[in-house]
């Protein structure tokens with residue numbers, strides 16, 4: 001083991017050392033070499049060192065450098081040093097986070113970390129939650145808690161009896177709802193299309209005046225951080241209306257909730273903290289390794305009622321928190337460890353600095369591109385920038401050429417009918433020099449396209 005782990009650590013360090021210079025995307029040689037892995041299952045053992053050398057030799061060059069400083073695709077964080085190292089150690093421990101008896105350390109760090117997150121986001125004390133794979137499953141879990149509670153209030157036990165014959169619930173979403181929330185609705189039996197869609201403004205924010213009537217059989221889904229613009233739904237008005245009617249409010253805050261970590265941006269979360277459930281990601285803006293999402297629920301009993309594998313009646317109130325009562329999974333890896341490591345390493349101040357730095361860098365990008373004559377299509381409120389390089393065709397070609405050249409990486413989107421490049425600044429590793437280099441590269445590509 002000793003040799004193997006030291007050797008692997010050296011390969012990992014060598015990979016990290018290449019990140020500032022290497023292309024963000026793999027070259028064609030690296031992609032062609034992948035075919036060397038398409039072999040039949042070996043009949044005989046391979047020495048572990050040889051396995052790792054094969055993996056590094058073919059695998060490392062065929063990665064996308066998402067953990068470097070110039071990957072701006074989707075909403076993608078890198079890996080903080082403390083989280084990467086904690087991930088190694090936790091994998092060495094190989095803990096099953098399902099039960100406290102299986103891993104006291106995993107159960108303890110989940111509890112500690114959930115408490116820290118509730119504090120950071122300014123959520124009500126007593127809020128509980130669970131660690132899941134990402135915001136999709138966090139949305140799923142929050143909505144399952146909502147389904148449990150609202151149907152229980154109607155005298156219906158959905159966990160026992162399912163949705164056939166249940167009193168109908170209405171799900172209200174914004175026109176700009178993230179596709180993962182619709183996927184969660186599809187998995188929960190609500191139906192992806194069986195929703196009421198509320199019109200939005202030019203930043204993708206729900207219009208409160210267009211809200212349909214809400215009642216105690218309604219789940220209102222709002223968004224902290226639109227995946228294109230970064231915009232926040234006007235939560236104060238929306239949540240007030242929902243609470244007056246007894247509706248459940250679920251927040252998709254996959255990356256936007258982290259704005260609450262910065263004192264000067266905390267106003268963005270006004271109203272959100274009054275909701276009933278929240279979904280967020282740690283593998284995006286907190287910069288922990290994949291995969292890691294978190295569901296938070298104001299009334300943890302609702303989440304437990306939805307997720308518990310044993311009828312709640314048998315569970316004594318004084319029991320310690322058992323992680324598997326709050327997640328769809330039973331056995332699972334101990335994700336809370338990396339989240340704890342990230343927060344312990346950064347501290348409140350370090351986290352605020354990291355989030356704020358990315359917001360400033362997004363602003364720097366937007367201003368740099370605007371100064372060179374390109375159109376910024378959104379109000380840059382946090383870390384998302386939408387840019388057009390002229391016509392849809394020109395923008396498309398700049399996106400394709402950027403992705404091919406590999407100096408940086410950003411994807412495309414269509415924002416309210418207009419083709420745009422979507423830039424998300426979400427990595428601890430991004431430097432101001434990375435931003436300047438990206439602005440220069442984009443300007444160069446856009447000028448080539450214009451010729």
Ligand SMILES: *Cc1c(COP(=O)(O)O)cnc(C)c1O
Pocket residue numbers: 075133134135136137178180181225226227252253254255281293
């Ligand atoms: C990324 C994202 C999701 C889905 O998160 P996963 O971690 O990919 O499951 C949901 N909502 C929003 C707003 C997102 O940005």
